[in-house]
Amino acid sequence: MDKRKIILSLLGVVLIVGAIFGAKAIIDSKEQPKPNIQKTVKTVFVDTVQNSSIAIKIPANGNLVAKDRVELYAEVQGVFRYSSQDFKAGQAYKRGQTLLKIDAAEYEASVQSAKSELYNQITAIMPDLRLDYPEIFPKWQEYLNNLDVNSSIPPLPESANDKERYFISGRGINSAYFNIKNLEQRLVKYxxxxxxxxxxxxxxxxxxxxxxxxxxxxxxxxxxxxxLQVSIGKQYADLLQVGEKVSLTDNSGNKTYEGRVSRINARIDQATQTVNVFIEVAAEGLKEGMYMQANLDARNEENAIEIDRSLVNDRNEIFTVQDSVLKTIEVTPVYFSDRKVVIKGVPDGEVIVTRQVSGAYNGMPVKIAEENNTADTAASSNSNSESKVQ
Incomplete structure (x- = not known):
């Protein structure tokens, strides 16, 4: 009975071991299918380089200020009595018209009093001139006859010699005359x-x-x-010249005006490191304070191209396509704007990538978008399309 159990146990172990080895043999004999690896090739948009003359435009903005403007301040005190027009904002005046006249009756009386005093002083010396200086008496007599206290005082007769000069000055005539001239100058300020x-x-x-x-x-x-006063970076200051034409647009962008650079400040603002440029413009419809956008034509850069600034990496390189493979070439940026960059150093005929390629690297295989499908592809998606090759 014991032998029989032992034999059955051994047979069971043999069968289990045989089944394991048999299953392993069956598994090893089965051929595994090779995985179907799909290779992705991205489609890129390209353009053939043709170097040319690129106009560098510097954008700037500011508010219009009248070139000829006067801030009116009073230099005397009194009551506002008269104006040629209504002294109100928006009122037009012609050159020479009275903007504002201050009551000067009291001051005019003091000026006339001073003229009368000068008249009396000259009258007092006339007898001495007749006796001691008969040769100069006629001209002073004529001056006295023409002296009008209600008119601007005429210049004193010129002294013929030192003797006459000392005599006139000693009687206080010159001091009285210049005092009146000072009063008359102040009277004008009314x-x-x-x-x-x-x-x-x-x-x-x-x-x-x-x-x-x-x-x-x-x-x-x-x-x-x-x-129009605008501020530009100091690195662009040497690109501008006085007299250059400037295109200006209003805030809405609907109207365009033509101006010219009238002045360039010689000092750089230490806080902002910018230079003030003044653009002169004359056209109908302009008002002081209007916001204007200016595009300054700095200069023409020869043998250069203009592309999106996103296509230039931080090592100043761009991607080209050579034999369906991406290659990087080094370029020389000349000018950066908000969206564009002017670069040099790309040979004519070079095929460059015109849109960003996600995950691009040197040696990456690509497919060039066909010209007849470029417009449709760009309209359907701004990202790069992909094609799968089995």
Whole structure:
């Protein structure tokens, strides 16, 4: 009975071991199918290089300011009495018209008093001139006859010799004369006239207002010619020249104006490291304070091309296609704008990639997009398409 159990146990072990080896043999004898590896080749958009003259444009913006503008301030005190037009913002004046006249009756009286005093002083010396200097008496007599206290005082007669000069100065005639001239100059400040044809853009007083010395009265501008002040980087300052034409557009971008560079500041702003450039423009429809966008034609760069700045990597390299493989070449950037870059160093006839390729590397196999499908592909997707090869 014990032998029988032993024999059966041994047979069971043999059968199990045989089954394991048999299964392993069957598994090893089965051929595994080779995996079907798909190779991806990206489609790229290219262009053939043709170097040419590229106009470098520097964008800038700012607000228009009238080229001829005057801030009106009072240099005397008094009541605002008169203006040739209504002294209000938007009122036009012609050159020479009275912008503002301050009551000067009291001051005019003091000027006339000084002239009368000079008249009396000259009258007092006339007898001495007749007796001691008969040769100069006639010209002083003529001057006295023409002296009018209501008119501007005429220049004193010129002294013929030192003797006459000492005599006139000793009687205080010269001092009285120059005192009157000083008073007359100050009397002129009671009347402010328009220095040119223009418009009053700001009026801070009205007729009857008491004006004090140093008070601001308003602003007066010439609405015909304006200047646009823009700031550009110092690295571009040497590219500009006075007199160059500039294209200007308004804030909406619908209207275009032509200006010219009138001045370039010789000093660099230390805080911003920029240079102020002034552009002069004259056209209908312009107003002071308008926001304008300027495109300054800095210069023409010969033997260069312009591409998207995203195509140039941080090592100043771009991708080209040679025998359906990407290759990098080193270029020399000349000017960067917001979206474009002007580069040099690419030979004519070189085929360059015109759109970014994700995951691009040197030696990467690619497929060039066919010309007849380029437009359709670009319209359907801005990313690079892929084709699969079995």
């Amino acid at each position: 009347r402010i006239t328009a220095p040119f044809n223009g418009v009053l853009t700001e009026a801070l007083v009205t007729e009857g207002t008491l004006i004090r010395n140093g008070q601001k009265l308003g602003e007066f501008i010439d609405p015909e010619v304006y200047e």
